[in-house]
Amino acid sequence: MxxxxxxxxxxxxxxxxxxxxxxxxxxSEQLADRPRRLPLFGRDLVAWRDGTDEPVVxxxxxxxxxxxxxxxxxxxxxxxxxxxxxxxxxxxxCVHVPGLxxxxxxxxxxxxxTVERHGYIWVWYGGxxxxxxxxxxxxLDAPRGRYRTYRFSRTTxxxxxxxxxxxxxxxxxxTLHHVKSKAPVDLTMLTEQSQAAENGPPMxxxxxxxAVLESRGLAVPRAIRAVGVKTDRFSLLVDxxxxxxxxxxxxxxxxxxxxxxxxxxxxxxxxxxxxxxxxPRTGRLARDTALFWMYRAQHWLGTREDLAIYRTxxxxxxxxxxxxxxxxxxxxxxxxxxxxxxxxAEAET
Amino acid sequence: MTxxxxxxxxxxxxxxxxRFAGSPAPGRDGIEGLAASWYVALRSAQxxxxxxxxTLFGQELVAWRDADGYPVxxxxxxxxxxxxxxxxxxxxxxxxxxxxxxxxxxxxxxxxxxxxxxIPSTARQATYPTDERYGYVWVWYGGxxxxxxVPDFPPLTTSRGRYLGFRYxxxxxxxxxMLLENAVDYHHFLTLHGLELDRVExxxxxxxxxxxxxxxxxxxxxxxxxxxxxxxxxxxxxxxPWRWLIQAAxxxxTGRHFQLLVDxxxxxxxxTxxxxxxxxxxxxxxxxxxxxxxxxxxxxxxxxxxxxxxxTMLNFALLYAQSRAGTAQDIPIYNTTRAEHGxxxxxxxxxxxxxxxxYQRWVDPTEPKR
Numbered sequence: 104m105x106x107x108x109x110x111x112x113x114x115x116x117x118x119x120x121x122x123x124x125x126x127x128x129x130x131s132e133q134l135a136d137r138p139r140r141l142p143l144f145g146r147d148l149v150a151w152r153d154g155t156d157e158p159v160v161x162x163x164x165x166x167x168x169x170x171x172x173x174x175x176x177x178x179x180x181x182x183x184x185x186x187x188x189x190x191x192x193x194x195x196x197c198v199h200v201p202g203l204x205x206x207x208x209x210x211x212x213x214x215x216x217t218v219e220r221h222g223y224i225w226v227w228y229g230g231x232x233x234x235x236x237x238x239x240x241x242x243l244d245a246p247r248g249r250y251r252t253y254r255f256s257r258t259t260x261x262x263x264x265x266x267x268x269x270x271x272x273x274x275x276x277x278t279l280h281h282v283k284s285k286a287p288v289d290l291t292m293l294t295e296q297s298q299a300a301e302n303g304p305p306m307x308x309x310x311x312x313x314a315v316l317e318s319r320g321l322a323v324p325r326a327i328r329a330v331g332v333k334t335d336r337f338s339l340l341v342d343x344x345x346x347x348x349x350x351x352x353x354x355x356x357x358x359x360x361x362x363x364x365x366x367x368x369x370x371x372x373x374x375x376x377x378x379x380x381x382x383p384r385t386g387r388l389a390r391d392t393a394l395f396w397m398y399r400a401q402h403w404l405g406t407r408e409d410l411a412i413y414r415t416x417x418x419x420x421x422x423x424x425x426x427x428x429x430x431x432x433x434x435x436x437x438x439x440x441x442x443x444x445x446x447x448a449e450a451e452t
Numbered sequence: 453m454t455x456x457x458x459x460x461x462x463x464x465x466x467x468x469x470x471r472f473a474g475s476p477a478p479g480r481d482g483i484e485g486l487a488a489s490w491y492v493a494l495r496s497a498q499x500x501x502x503x504x505x506x507t508l509f510g511q512e513l514v515a516w517r518d519a520d521g522y523p524v525x526x527x528x529x530x531x532x533x534x535x536x537x538x539x540x541x542x543x544x545x546x547x548x549x550x551x552x553x554x555x556x557x558x559x560x561x562x563x564x565x566x567x568x569x570x571i572p573s574t575a576r577q578a579t580y581p582t583d584e585r586y587g588y589v590w591v592w593y594g595g596x597x598x599x600x601x602v603p604d605f606p607p608l609t610t611s612r613g614r615y616l617g618f619r620y621x622x623x624x625x626x627x628x629x630m631l632l633e634n635a636v637d638y639h640h641f642l643t644l645h646g647l648e649l650d651r652v653e654x655x656x657x658x659x660x661x662x663x664x665x666x667x668x669x670x671x672x673x674x675x676x677x678x679x680x681x682x683x684x685x686x687x688x689x690x691x692x693p694w695r696w697l698i699q700a701a702x703x704x705x706t707g708r709h710f711q712l713l714v715d716x717x718x719x720x721x722x723x724t725x726x727x728x729x730x731x732x733x734x735x736x737x738x739x740x741x742x743x744x745x746x747x748x749x750x751x752x753x754x755x756x757x758x759x760x761x762x763x764t765m766l767n768f769a770l771l772y773a774q775s776r777a778g779t780a781q782d783i784p785i786y787n788t789t790r791a792e793h794g795x796x797x798x799x800x801x802x803x804x805x806x807x808x809x810x811y812q813r814w815v816d817p818t819e820p821k822r
Contacts, residue, residue, distance in 0.1 A: 140788075147790070147793075162793070163793075164789070164790045164793035164794060165793075165794060166793075166794060166795070166796040167794050167796055167797070167798070167801075168637075168789065168791065168794040168801075168804070169789050169790045169791045169792065169793040169794030169795075170785050170788070170789045170794075171784075171785070171788030171789060171790075173788070174784050174785065174788060185644060185784075185785060186640055186643065186644050186785055186789075187639050187640055187643045187644070188643040188644075197796075200798060201639075201642070201643060202639055202642070202798075202800055203798055203799070203800075207796065207798060209796075210796045
């Protein structure tokens with residue numbers, strides 16, 4: 104970043120160009136017995152738990168006079184509007200209206216598909232039917248003790264696309280994040296999902312994008328060498344769907360850390376990037392602790408550098424691409440395809 | 453902001469009748485969907501002789517009193533260099549700008565510019581028609597001539613001694629229409645407010661004379677009225693102590709029949725509540741539309757004195773508690789409702805829909821009916 108760059112946030116795009124996919128709506132523990140307002144996708148939604156404790160996400164206002172359902176209560180497994188006590192089931196259908204002999208058959212509010220996994224409530228954007236189940240991170244289901252974990256959550260005005268394309272912008276690791284390497288860092292787009300098996304199970308081919316970033320001449324900081332890492336071979340395996348990413352970091356072919364990165368598109372100019380980091384335990388307490396905190400510190404510092412760029416960058420769209428941008432352009436093309444899908448699917452709902 | 457049009461104004465206010473005659477129409481573009489009507493600018497007691505800044509209809513205004521004590525409301529900034537007239541003083545019945553001493557009379561006309569030979573005809577402020585009643589300064593929104601007078605409310609004028617009341621004021625992020633249609637949305641009394649009533653009956657009134665208990669009839673075009681009643685169920689105090697208590701409070705421990713007479717104009721309402729046909733209390737509801745998403749509902753509520761002081765005090769305490777509790781339930785709804793996301797109506801919404809139709813006639817920028 105130039106010393107002359109303005110620290111003022113630039114204007115944000117007013118339209119959310121969102122791709123169809125699974126996004127993080129909120130953390131699981133934020134949703135208990137009472138419904139909760141959920142600003143997401145630039146819309147006013149409401150989240151609540153039905154009779155079986157499953158999370159439900161509905162359009163946030165009653166079909167009757169438009170009162171906020173987030174002020175309501177869950178009664179008999181249905182969400183009850185505070186104003187005239189209309190009740191909605193998990194499908195968004197109005198199932199009960201006090202004072203009427205029978206329920207109005209066509210009154211409903213829109214429902215958004217949800218799934219609860221890895222401590223988050225994920226919400227599908229782009230039509231009423233998800234095209235595939237949420238691709239998870241199996242390492243997060245592994246027995247406790249295999250990994251040391253921590254959660255992260257940062258808010259940025261950047262669009263979800265900018266947050267997600269960052270991993271495919273390999274050149275910025277050397278410039279912005281000052282990764283020193285004797286041999287050039289290189290990025291290869293993956294063609295087969297089997298190449299990303301370490302990250303997790305496959306997903307539909309057109310929803311998937313992956314890459315591997317490698318360096319054979321990494322200048323490993325002295326602090327890391329001190330705990331017994333004697334290699335200069337570094338690689339980063341990233342794959343994901345529109346809305347989330349899974350990452351695995353290797354040193355000399357050994358997994359150093361894994362990450363689940365989810366995106367919460369709250370509104371235009373308001374995105375939350377959040378998820379989990381997992382650092383494997385080897386049983387050697389001092390080494391594990393040192394690596395865990397070193398990883399966490401570089402993650403924090405690296406994110407800080409990214410956020411400063413996000414805060415001040417021009418809204419998406421201005422680009423003079425050069426040769427090393429091929430992977431970013433690939434990502435943008437892939438993303439644009441799913442934005443088109445979302446536009447069509449949302450128009451039909 | 454409003455524009456001033458030279459030469460179309462009326463002479464300086466002289467008598468009570470001419471107070472209605474404001475000069476060039478201040479804009480009506482302040483708040484989306486706000487009906488032409490009388491609104492409360494501020495409490496009478498808040499307006500001393502000196503100018504006071506007020507914000508209404510999304511516009512920065514200044515209120516002051518002329519030589520006769522009549523309230524004047526005009527744009528806050530001097531047409532000369534934009535200084536705030538709220539920093540000025542009233543001199544010889546005119547508002548004097550603090551900056552260069554320009555003076556404006558009650559009609560908004562600049563009547564004196566120190567060291568100027570001639571006063572430019574463009575040097576004038578648009579004024580809003582005003583009135584002062586019931587302890588409030590009222591402002592007419594929607595043109596330079598009010599379509600009707602501020603409606604009558606006897607408990608604060610002729611029958612003042614017969615009531616024991618209090619004033620209330622609550623800010624909301626709702627719309628004026630939402631606050632007013634609430635009274636004809638009778639079903640929400642049963643659900644949101646939890647009134648337990650059987651044999652509920654609601655009807656729109658046809659003639660202003662039917663609401664004469666609320667005060668002198670309001671002019672027919674302006675008027676809107678409804679009647680709501682229901683019977684509290686027979687409950688045993690020993691078996692349902694809490695429900696029994698609530699319903700005793702609903703009818704103020706007087707009989708079993710709850711009745712509510714509502715009527716009003718495009719910017720406010722009058723209520724009379726009866727139990728078994730006996731008047732219990734009256735309410736005046738007015739509105740201060742500060743700006744979009746910042747609307748205050750305010751007014752007065754009071755119980756009719758019973759002749760037994762302890763009983764009057766009990767009713768007063770019950771009314772106060774009911775009023776505050778009801779407001780605490782309504783305000784969050786007002787703050788978060790998005791009427792444009794609703795629209796699925798059922799038979800019991802006929803009152804709300806009729807009200808919206810009536811209200812829209814006062815929103816549309818055609819000249820309001822006189």
